[in-house]
Amino acid sequence: MAQQITKVRQPDGTVLRLADWTSSDPLYSTVEVAAGAFTVLQAFSYGLGGAVPGSATARNSDRLDTNLRGQGGKLPEDEALMLHGLAIEAFTVGVQDGGAAYFPVDDPHVSVLNMVRLQRDVIVTTRISAVKEYTRHPLSWFPAGSGVTEVNSLGLTDGGINGFAVANNGGDTPDDQRNFASPLLVQGGDPFTVDFTAGPGQVTGLDFADEAGRIALRVTCNGPRKRPIA
Amino acid sequence: MAIRNLRLNNGETIELDEWLSWPLFSTVEFAKASRVKLPSFSYTVGQPVPRAGLAKRLADPSDTNMVIAKKINHDEAFVAFSITYEAFGLDNDVTTAGPTVAVAPLISANTLKRMQAFMTLSFKVGTRQSKPQAAAPLAWFAQGAGPVIAASSGTVGGGVNTSLSVGTAGRPSPRNQRRFPMPIFVQSDRKISVDVETPRGPIPRLGQDVRLRLYLDGIKRRPVA
Numbered sequence: 001m002a003q004q005i006t007k008v009r010q011p012d013g014t015v016l017r018l019a020d021w022t023s024s025d026p027l028y029s030t031v032e033v034a035a036g037a038f039t040v041l042q043a044f045s046y047g048l049g050g051a052v053p054g055s056a057t058a059r060n061s062d063r064l065d066t067n068l069r070g071q072g073g074k075l076p077e078d079e080a081l082m083l084h085g086l087a088i089e090a091f092t093v094g095v096q097d098g099g100a101a102y103f104p105v106d107d108p109h110v111s112v113l114n115m116v117r118l119q120r121d122v123i124v125t126t127r128i129s130a131v132k133e134y135t136r137h138p139l140s141w142f143p144a145g146s147g148v149t150e151v152n153s154l155g156l157t158d159g160g161i162n163g164f165a166v167a168n169n170g171g172d173t174p175d176d177q178r179n180f181a182s183p184l185l186v187q188g189g190d191p192f193t194v195d196f197t198a199g200p201g202q203v204t205g206l207d208f209a210d211e212a213g214r215i216a217l218r219v220t221c222n223g224p225r226k227r228p229i230a
Numbered sequence: 231m232a233i234r235n236l237r238l239n240n241g242e243t244i245e246l247d248e249w250l251s252w253p254l255f256s257t258v259e260f261a262k263a264s265r266v267k268l269p270s271f272s273y274t275v276g277q278p279v280p281r282a283g284l285a286k287r288l289a290d291p292s293d294t295n296m297v298i299a300k301k302i303n304h305d306e307a308f309v310a311f312s313i314t315y316e317a318f319g320l321d322n323d324v325t326t327a328g329p330t331v332a333v334a335p336l337i338s339a340n341t342l343k344r345m346q347a348f349m350t351l352s353f354k355v356g357t358r359q360s361k362p363q364a365a366a367p368l369a370w371f372a373q374g375a376g377p378v379i380a381a382s383s384g385t386v387g388g389g390v391n392t393s394l395s396v397g398t399a400g401r402p403s404p405r406n407q408r409r410f411p412m413p414i415f416v417q418s419d420r421k422i423s424v425d426v427e428t429p430r431g432p433i434p435r436l437g438q439d440v441r442l443r444l445y446l447d448g449i450k451r452r453p454v455a
Contacts (some may be wrong), residue, residue, distance in 0.1 A: 113338065135251075143403065150380035165379060167379045172377065175405060184250070
């Protein structure tokens with residue numbers, strides 16, 4: 001039976017363990033922000049299948065939410081991560097801006113008002129080994145680097161009466177992503193989370209049509225990741 | 231965990247300090263009819279945010295990540311590559327004809343243009359230094375963080391508020407930041423400030439009270455363990 005070579009024993013007895021480094025399978029995780037107060041929402045605190053922090057029904061995650069293996073809260077023992085930057089996307093879950101009706105938009109778009117409220121109030125803290133902080137900066141500092149370059153015509157909503165205004169978390173191309181001036185190394189087994197908090201205790205003014213409304217923030221780790229080869 | 235050493239091809243190992251990407255940020259706020267002369271990076275969380283023409287407010291973690299007021303901590307150092315900023319409206323911009331054109335926290339294009347025309351930034355390092363390390367009108371410093379916005383035509387706000395105007399200083403992107411040709415090194419325990427000023431007095435016809443969050447983009451040195 002064919003078998004993957006996972007290690008090579010050298011003549012001097014040392015063993016080289018082969019690994020697969022890739023930038024094409026980035027690690028990502030999602031949290032959901034509701035209107036009202038919250039303490040902290042931790043991305044990478046759960047593995048695939050675990051509950052998404054902040055979600056209305058504590059729903060179990062699927063592959064759109066995360067690809068982290070294991071229980072979460074740490075990198076799997078057989079992986080490693082060179083973290084060159086964080087890219088954070090935003091999507092509306094449910095219907096937003098129903099009450100104010102200022103800039104009604106269709107989900108999963110995010111209205112310009114909600115986006116700027118998030119950028120103003122949300123702080124992103126990266127923790128590695130649970131000892132030190134490696135970022136403590138506003139959401140806007142970590143552009144999505146993905147999204148839609150939009151061309152819109154007159155009066156798209158409400159039967160052609162109203163227009164709308166949507167916004168992205170920064171630029172929508174890979175060239176818009178922000179790289180750290182020096183990369184960070186996360187070793188296999190290291191505790192690792194990206195924490196979302198709100199400076200004022202909540203995202204002030206965040207607006208949804210109903211209580212189930214959320215903004216999903218999906219954070220993706222830019223940089224090569226070591227995975228087991230078999 | 232940060233990268234702490236590099237092993238070269240010849241077997242030599244170079245030990246690294248823990249220098250990490252750690253931009254500093256700090257916020258100031260001013261009312262539309264106020265002359266502005268505010269020192270950013272002069273406070274920590276829990277201390278008053280520098281404000282002109284507005285009631286006292288204490289800083290929360292979205293205002294600053296300074297760990298000590300007015301200077302770089304004694305066990306840290308900092309290298310600045312760039313200055314950039316974000317602006318947020320503290321109230322709405324309403325035109326003389328009535329319609330609201332920018333709902334807080336949005337900044338209207340008019341508000342930003344007037345700030346660019348009448349506001350200066352001066353980055354100073356050292357005690358009682360009058361010579362800035364970097365200084366220019368606000369327009370010189372492009373915006374590296376913020377929303378990229380798309381809007382359709384048509385009315386907004388159910389036809390009551392008939393216009394929308396939002397401005398950013400260039401297309402917000404790290405690539406849009408103007409970088410210093412030579413980085414600015416700030417030694418441990420050295421005082422820093424980015425002074426926000428309107429030399430001619432209140433900004434003419436400014437339509438909004440403004441929150442201005444300034445970033446010193448760069449790397450800092452901190453204890454490895």
